[in-house]
Amino acid sequence: MKYKLENANDYISQIGVGFSVFTSLFSGFFLLILLLNENTKFFGAGALGTLTLIMEFIYGVTVTFLILRKREKYLHLTPFLILNWFIGCFCLNIFVPIFEDLPFWVYFTILLFFISNFFIYQKPQENSFILSIFFINGLSYSLILYFTFYLLPLTPFACIGILLLGIGFYALVPLLVSIIHIVTIARYFQENKRHLISFIAGFGFILVLLFSFVIMLDRESRLINVRRPISSFTSNEDLPNYIKISQSLEPNFLNEILLKKDIVYTAPEKYFDYDLGSFGIQQFNERKIHNPFITIAYIFCEDLNLSQDDRINILKSNFDKRLETEEKLWSGEDLITKDIKEDVKLYPDSRLAYTEITMDIACDKDTWRDQEAIYSFQLPEGSVATSLSLWVNGIERKGVLTTKEKAEKAYKQIVGAESRDPSLMQWREGNKVVVRVFPVNYKTPRTFKCGFTTPLKVEDNKLKYESLSIKGPNISNASTISRIQMTGKSDVETSKNFKLQNNFYINESKGLDDWEAMIPLSKISKLNSFAWKDKIYEVKESQKVNIPFNASEVILDLNSSWTLNEIESFVNVKGKEFYVYDDKEKKEINKENFETVFLDFKYLHYSLLPLYTIKQNSLIITKSGNFSANFEELKESEYLKKIRSQTKSQNLKVINISGEINPFWQTVKEQKYVDFYETNFRNSLKMLEENYFIKYKTADNVVNIEPSNISIQEKPKDSTIKSNGPNHIYRMYAFGKVLEEQIKIQNDTLAANQYVNLAKDANIVTPISSLIVLETDADYKNNGIEKNVDTLGNASIKNDGAVPEPHEWVMIIIGLTTLLFYYQRNKKQKA
Numbered sequence: 001m002k003y004k005l006e007n008a009n010d011y012i013s014q015i016g017v018g019f020s021v022f023t024s025l026f027s028g029f030f031l032l033i034l035l036l037n038e039n040t041k042f043f044g045a046g047a048l049g050t051l052t053l054i055m056e057f058i059y060g061v062t063v064t065f066l067i068l069r070k071r072e073k074y075l076h077l078t079p080f081l082i083l084n085w086f087i088g089c090f091c092l093n094i095f096v097p098i099f100e101d102l103p104f105w106v107y108f109t110i111l112l113f114f115i116s117n118f119f120i121y122q123k124p125q126e127n128s129f130i131l132s133i134f135f136i137n138g139l140s141y142s143l144i145l146y147f148t149f150y151l152l153p154l155t156p157f158a159c160i161g162i163l164l165l166g167i168g169f170y171a172l173v174p175l176l177v178s179i180i181h182i183v184t185i186a187r188y189f190q191e192n193k194r195h196l197i198s199f200i201a202g203f204g205f206i207l208v209l210l211f212s213f214v215i216m217l218d219r220e221s222r223l224i225n226v227r228r229p230i231s232s233f234t235s236n237e238d239l240p241n242y243i244k245i246s247q248s249l250e251p252n253f254l255n256e257i258l259l260k261k262d263i264v265y266t267a268p269e270k271y272f273d274y275d276l277g278s279f280g281i282q283q284f285n286e287r288k289i290h291n292p293f294i295t296i297a298y299i300f301c302e303d304l305n306l307s308q309d310d311r312i313n314i315l316k317s318n319f320d321k322r323l324e325t326e327e328k329l330w331s332g333e334d335l336i337t338k339d340i341k342e343d344v345k346l347y348p349d350s351r352l353a354y355t356e357i358t359m360d361i362a363c364d365k366d367t368w369r370d371q372e373a374i375y376s377f378q379l380p381e382g383s384v385a386t387s388l389s390l391w392v393n394g395i396e397r398k399g400v401l402t403t404k405e406k407a408e409k410a411y412k413q414i415v416g417a418e419s420r421d422p423s424l425m426q427w428r429e430g431n432k433v434v435v436r437v438f439p440v441n442y443k444t445p446r447t448f449k450c451g452f453t454t455p456l457k458v459e460d461n462k463l464k465y466e467s468l469s470i471k472g473p474n475i476s477n478a479s480t481i482s483r484i485q486m487t488g489k490s491d492v493e494t495s496k497n498f499k500l501q502n503n504f505y506i507n508e509s510k511g512l513d514d515w516e517a518m519i520p521l522s523k524i525s526k527l528n529s530f531a532w533k534d535k536i537y538e539v540k541e542s543q544k545v546n547i548p549f550n551a552s553e554v555i556l557d558l559n560s561s562w563t564l565n566e567i568e569s570f571v572n573v574k575g576k577e578f579y580v581y582d583d584k585e586k587k588e589i590n591k592e593n594f595e596t597v598f599l600d601f602k603y604l605h606y607s608l609l610p611l612y613t614i615k616q617n618s619l620i621i622t623k624s625g626n627f628s629a630n631f632e633e634l635k636e637s638e639y640l641k642k643i644r645s646q647t648k649s650q651n652l653k654v655i656n657i658s659g660e661i662n663p664f665w666q667t668v669k670e671q672k673y674v675d676f677y678e679t680n681f682r683n684s685l686k687m688l689e690e691n692y693f694i695k696y697k698t699a700d701n702v703v704n705i706e707p708s709n710i711s712i713q714e715k716p717k718d719s720t721i722k723s724n725g726p727n728h729i730y731r732m733y734a735f736g737k738v739l740e741e742q743i744k745i746q747n748d749t750l751a752a753n754q755y756v757n758l759a760k761d762a763n764i765v766t767p768i769s770s771l772i773v774l775e776t777d778a779d780y781k782n783n784g785i786e787k788n789v790d791t792l793g794n795a796s797i798k799n800d801g802a803v804p805e806p807h808e809w810v811m812i813i814i815g816l817t818t819l820l821f822y823y824q825r826n827k828k829q830k831a
Contacts, residue, residue: 015073017077020077023080027056027091028087030048034094035094035107036365053092056084056085056091064081078117078184079117083117085177086173089173098171100288102289102291106292112140116133116140130195135198135201138200138202138203138204140202141199144178147174148178151174154171159172217258217301218300220254220255221258224248224304225304238642239637240634246314248605251627257294259304259314259319260315263284263286265288284315312325318627326376328372328374329372329415330415332473333371334363334371335364335473336473336478337359339359340480341359342357342481343356344465344482344483345487346484346486346487346519348519349487349488349524349528350524351456351524351539352726352728353455353465354386354454357450357452359448361447362445363440366442370439371441375437376470377432378469378471380431380454382732384453384766385764386763387399388423388448388451388773389449390447391446391448392775399425400780401759401769401771401788402770403770404427404767404769407769414774420439421438423772424436427765429631430663431666433450451795453728455707456519457708458708461521462519465516465517467513469514475511475512477510478512480511480512481506482509485504490519490520494516494517494518495515496513523541524540524710530729534716535714536716537733539711540713541709542697542704542709544696546694547694547695548691548692549653551653551688553578554570554578554619555580555614555619556578557620557622558580558601558607559625562598564595566623566681567589567594567598570621606662611650611674616650617650619652619654619655619688620655621655622654622658623657624660626662627662627663628663629663629664630663630664631663631664647673650674652673654675654677655677656676659678672740672743673743677694697711703732703737712736714733730792731763734761737755737758738755756768756769760791762791772785
């Protein structure tokens, strides 16, 4: 150790080393600032970058001249020269993006190369430390070689660019460094073969890793492509071409890389294509990355032969990348979620809950650009968004409910043309809600609040609350406080560590993890209703009825989640004919062939049955997963047109034996194209054997909330029934009615207007209505949006909205008058 320190002191004392250290640290610090703010145009970025480039140019020219003139005297500065050349390269790449964003590991590996050079270029002695240094040097040199070949086609242009302040020179740096480095270390290899072995071992280690990665990626690409030619003669022309691959694609890290080729990751086809004006793809809001490992691996993999749109659609359906494809009017790449307040109120008697999420958004980089924040909320089945607020100049402004068309038009006008303060909440298919907030910048952080009414799910004689799944700007590092409060008294068990404080359950954490709360299940109280205008909305236990149903055919909707035992149990049911659909081809399945038939579905992860061709009065038994294409992604297909026009008359019944439901079946269920019932495997067998189907008893004035096993009934207001429940009862009723009538709404303007008015009355976000916050009252007027009068308005955690009865109002008024009388009397006596 003492020897090494003496060598270090001797090296630092050599001529030019002190100045080189200062220059390297100074310019390296500037580069670090630029890299951390790479995707912003922060104030002074141009000046800082220019200063760094000028420093590097002056230093590089001076040291190069000195080494060439007096080689023996200044040769020890070569490692500093190489280091500063690359600092200049990376600095220039920020402003002239030859490469897209480079991963952190690339910078770290290049740094290892520079550090190892300082030891190697000083005539190293043989020891275990130096051997490991040569190993690291060989490993990191692989990246220098990659950059050398990558920039090789630019060599002619670089020579011309040298005339422009030497900028073109930086394109030659990897090539020059490769030559200098190999010439330098070749001398050491001749002197000591063990150094050569260590260097080759490091370089070989990278090659082995790359080879392994290429093998795995190529295997995935071949598995995807092998299914295309097999199905080409039986393909379903009603569906988009990419659907077959989407159905057979199991989401994993490698598949995602293949699909993101030239969307996120630089493709080999673009290897020598320098589109200096491109900053990514507008359709997919994810930063483009130049990952050398992935770029090289693409060269040796079979191409998927899918268009960019098809690959994006697969990313949406199989990898839940729908938020990344939301239209963005402004960038939001530098935004972070600083604080989250998650406030939950449980209503066990009504089997409902209200969740209020308050978020503080900030921009962590000082940039001149305003940015747009977009959040996606995945809600439990049956949930509805019921409030939105945005703080404007320190004042909370509540959302106004209007048609989805008016809200979207107003938002785009104000954000795109006027660049002022709006927030927009929109419904999305598959129990999702998207919230947009604009503008957010370094000096103007924003706060917004949104609320959701959710059913408490009945499960194993308990009521289960499921937290919302939220995606948005850097949520994982947010400071989060969660609180649970409850009406009535009940024990609560949570999957997260909540502590009881002042009658509230409190938890503080980082990020927003999924969690559950369980409370004992009790029967619905007879006194559980909400009065609104001239109606009363009463919560009751839902009633299920067994209806005789002898299916004309039984369709097994097979996919990879089925087991052979499940299939065998069904086909052994006597007196039934069983079929499967392979694309549009209908095949019989029975005791003799079920094992062979199942092989055709082994890699199918979701199906899209041709419901419109299935025989009337058939029973479909499905085992749904959690992902699929949805109606929005199929909207241009003949398949969806036929589903909408021909399915409802088929009188199809569906039993789901899975606890999950994918977006396709969710929409089919919500829009009542089929009668849908979810149960377990054993009960479904019983229903099939005994020829009956279970339906929820319903009527024109009844909405069933299936997860909670409750129904909400609308009745004329009766003085004998008290309004003692939360206003969420009416909101859930209204949401259920809108979902039930979606098919009618799509084809009938009068019906659409009727249900928009219902949505306004309950203040709920639906497929036909959105919540919007605008900066001023004049903005609403200018965009033709009327503030809602005599409606429930935005839900609130502090106000359940239970409306007192007339006689209760009288008692309240008498009580307030009495208090006021005593207050005035005491005031006079004191005076």
